Amino acid sequence: MDFLPGIARWAHLVAGITWIGLLYYFNLVQMPALKDAGADGTAAGITKHVAPRALFWFRWAAVATWVAGAWLLGKGFVDAFLLRDAYAAIGVGAWLGTIMLFNVWVLIWPNQQKILGMKPASDAEKAIARRVAMLASRTNMMLSIPMIFFMANGLSHRAIVGL
Amino acid sequence: MKNPLDSISGTVVAGLVLTLALYLIVKHVLVGA
Numbered sequence: 001m002d003f004l005p006g007i008a009r010w011a012h013l014v015a016g017i018t019w020i021g022l023l024y025y026f027n028l029v030q031m032p033a034l035k036d037a038g039a040d041g042t043a044a045g046i047t048k049h050v051a052p053r054a055l056f057w058f059r060w061a062a063v064a065t066w067v068a069g070a071w072l073l074g075k076g077f078v079d080a081f082l083l084r085d086a087y088a089a090i091g092v093g094a095w096l097g098t099i100m101l102f103n104v105w106v107l108i109w110p111n112q113q114k115i116l117g118m119k120p121a122s123d124a125e126k127a128i129a130r131r132v133a134m135l136a137s138r139t140n141m142m143l144s145i146p147m148i149f150f151m152a153n154g155l156s157h158r159a160i161v162g163l
Numbered sequence: 164m165k166n167p168l169d170s171i172s173g174t175v176v177a178g179l180v181l182t183l184a185l186y187l188i189v190k191h192v193l194v195g196a
Binding site: 138141149 | 169185190
């Protein structure tokens, strides 16, 4: 079954591109677009039709990325999370990805449900939810930079950067 | 002090600084141990 790690790597990359691509879309496109759309009264088009769909693919792609990554680590899963020897670098990437998955499901998604009116919330609660969701999303964007570095250089290519 | 995560440029700089810090930790503390 030598082809299975190849399938896992492929699935990890496809799901990861979907997840991080949508993360960058939220931070680079949707957030500034909503600010402008709010000013001319057209934000509903985004919050009603675009954001819920983007959030669906975003949160489930995050799960698929983590599961495929765990599958890809295989027997090295525990060594990676314990940052042991050759698995130290990919382990840092795995920890960063895990923290990001936590942020998606525990901080971003529940607060977005309040912001988008999927869960009842007062205006004050919505204002707090906006700030928490924004900071969690920006935190994930920040963490994605070292996470991708350690994914790219963590196991098969670690010698290139001296790890 | 302004939160760097309030801007895209601050977020990217923070990410690059974190990358360098984690790289040095992995190289000199974890792998080099």
